[in-house]
Amino acid sequence: MALRVAIQMNPMERANSETDTTFLMALNAQARGHAMWVYQPEQLALEDGRLTARARSLDVRDKVGDHATLGPTEVLDLGEVDVVLMRQDPPFDLAYITATHLLEHVHPKTLVVNDPAEVRNAPEKLFVTHFEGLQPPTLISRDLDAIADFRSRYPDMILKPLYGGGGSGVARLKPDDSNLEAMLELHFELNREPVICQAFLPAVSKGDKRVLLVDGEPVGAINRVPGEGQTRSNLRVGGRAEAVELTPRDREICARIGPELRRRGLIFVGIDVIGDYLTEINVTSPTGAQQLKRFTGIDATALMWDCIEQRIAAAS
Numbered sequence: 001m002a003l004r005v006a007i008q009m010n011p012m013e014r015a016n017s018e019t020d021t022t023f024l025m026a027l028n029a030q031a032r033g034h035a036m037w038v039y040q041p042e043q044l045a046l047e048d049g050r051l052t053a054r055a056r057s058l059d060v061r062d063k064v065g066d067h068a069t070l071g072p073t074e075v076l077d078l079g080e081v082d083v084v085l086m087r088q089d090p091p092f093d094l095a096y097i098t099a100t101h102l103l104e105h106v107h108p109k110t111l112v113v114n115d116p117a118e119v120r121n122a123p124e125k126l127f128v129t130h131f132e133g134l135q136p137p138t139l140i141s142r143d144l145d146a147i148a149d150f151r152s153r154y155p156d157m158i159l160k161p162l163y164g165g166g167g168s169g170v171a172r173l174k175p176d177d178s179n180l181e182a183m184l185e186l187h188f189e190l191n192r193e194p195v196i197c198q199a200f201l202p203a204v205s206k207g208d209k210r211v212l213l214v215d216g217e218p219v220g221a222i223n224r225v226p227g228e229g230q231t232r233s234n235l236r237v238g239g240r241a242e243a244v245e246l247t248p249r250d251r252e253i254c255a256r257i258g259p260e261l262r263r264r265g266l267i268f269v270g271i272d273v274i275g276d277y278l279t280e281i282n283v284t285s286p287t288g289a290q291q292l293k294r295f296t297g298i299d300a301t302a303l304m305w306d307c308i309e310q311r312i313a314a315a316s
Helices: 022-033 096-104 118-123 124-130 144-153 180-190 202-204 248-263 290-294 301-313
Strands: 004-007 035-039 044-047 050-060 068-077 083-086 111-113 138-141 157-161 171-173 195-199 206-213 219-226 240-243 267-276 277-282
Touching: 004 022, 004 050, 022 050, 022 290, 022 301, 035 068, 044 096, 083 096, 083 267, 096 118, 111 301, 118 301, 124 138, 124 277, 138 171, 144 180, 144 195, 144 267, 157 180, 157 206, 157 277, 219 248, 219 290, 240 290, 248 267, 248 277, 267 301, 290 301
Parallel strands: 004 035, 004 083, 083 111
Antiparallel strands: 035 050, 044 050, 050 068, 138 195, 157 171, 157 195, 206 219, 206 267, 219 240, 267 277
């Protein structure tokens, strides 16, 4: 089954071909004979119900420093392709939300992965709150009294922005840290959104596990270990990836959330687990597939394409 695939992403030519999950998706698509184009969200255009993108054809190869060849720019009708991969990086801001609205004009005739309406309805740090008993103690608020009360009960806490990504803006406040008020003042001057306050989990020193799920089923996990003296374990801020097995608790968490992911059309998802707790459900552009393949041989993006091809075949 040869498909026409459009990838909405940050510039492919700047991607790290050794670590980038979207590049691995493209490599698998090409191996299956699928034709590919890439474009950036700002190149979308909606006119009279027709959604197009100024896109470039894409050829990829597993060669560091020479991993992608792009064709000339052309106007691509996204209603005429089979699949759109929505893979641009957060932040999950109004531009991101607008892109989901635009892509709804072609989905599901064109299969958008992940479903754009459900991406919009499942912000990564809010979606997790719908699954009772899986999160660590967590407060989402911009009310200063509520935040002060939370800290009185959890003096060692994590403060993070609600719609950030990749560990940006995440800070640990130890019991003797007096900077909370100043940090909140700075945040609220720049943003109207609440913040997330979360009890610090000492288990993070052993790693923040990224579990990848395809169509609601866990396929494998990697562990992301913080650098020396650091709290954040995200790979983009210096975390180290290592092999790890799924625990019974990980599988319990996946069993709880998997049916809802499947129902919502969230085909490719990454969840973050620290110790026994689920901290985030990443539905925008989850990463970790290259590291998982390197450690275990499991290719989550190949399983994603199996799922996509099956859905398109069933709908035709």
